[in-house]
Amino acid sequence: MSKSRRQKEILSLVQSDQISSQLELSRRLRARGTNVTQATLSRDLRELNLVKTAQGYKLAELLNRSNGSHHHLRQVLSQLMTEVAAASNLVVVKTFPGNAPSVALSLDNLGWKDIVGTVAGDDTILVVTRDITQARAVKKRLMELRSP
Numbered sequence: 001m002s003k004s005r006r007q008k009e010i011l012s013l014v015q016s017d018q019i020s021s022q023l024e025l026s027r028r029l030r031a032r033g034t035n036v037t038q039a040t041l042s043r044d045l046r047e048l049n050l051v052k053t054a055q056g057y058k059l060a061e062l063l064n065r066s067n068g069s070h071h072h073l074r075q076v077l078s079q080l081m082t083e084v085a086a087a088s089n090l091v092v093v094k095t096f097p098g099n100a101p102s103v104a105l106s107l108d109n110l111g112w113k114d115i116v117g118t119v120a121g122d123d124t125i126l127v128v129t130r131d132i133t134q135a136r137a138v139k140k141r142l143m144e145l146r147s148p
Contacts, residue, residue: 001034007044009034018056025057051102054079077103077146084146086139091127093142100125114138 009029019025022041029036036044050057080103083094095103104120107127114134119126129135 003044006034006036006040007048010041010044010048010050014050014057014059020052020056046098051080051099052096077106077142081142081146084139084142086132086135089129089131089135091129091135091138091142093125093127095123095125097123099123112138112141 006029009032010025013019013025013028013032017028019028022038022045026036026038026041029041045057048059050059080095080099081093082096083092085092093100093103093107100120100123104118104125107115107118107125114129114137116128116130118128127135127138129138
């Protein structure tokens with residue numbers, strides 16, 4: 001099976017059903033006649049920009065549509081963010097593995113004047129502010145967004 005066809009199968013599955021793990025996704029693909037290794041599946045998920053949420057795999061761009069409110073961002077942060085710490089003019093945000101890019105994009109889309117920019121790894125985001133006061137303010141706002 002071609003990569004393109006396999007990735008279409010993956011998208012079809014995650015858009016129609018709640019798929020909560022790579023193992024489950026692999027089993028569903030196998031049931032459809034597609035055998036895939038874990039490494040290939042991980043690479044496909046990354047290339048398709050799918051992130052794991054409490055409701056299963058979702059397209060990252062769907063998580064970043066805020067429609068002018070913070071409700072959706074609050075939901076994303078409560079599901080994906082695990083820690084927030086201020087250090088000098090930086091705020092360090094920890095996420096579950098593989099979710100930092102999606103959360104960083106959400107933060108960039110907020111348009112907060114205190115945030116100069118973000119840098120995302122796999123599970124860690126550096127939020128850059130101009131000074132210590134702004135870093136503390138951003139940390140506080142993030143913690144408030146994260147709270148139910």
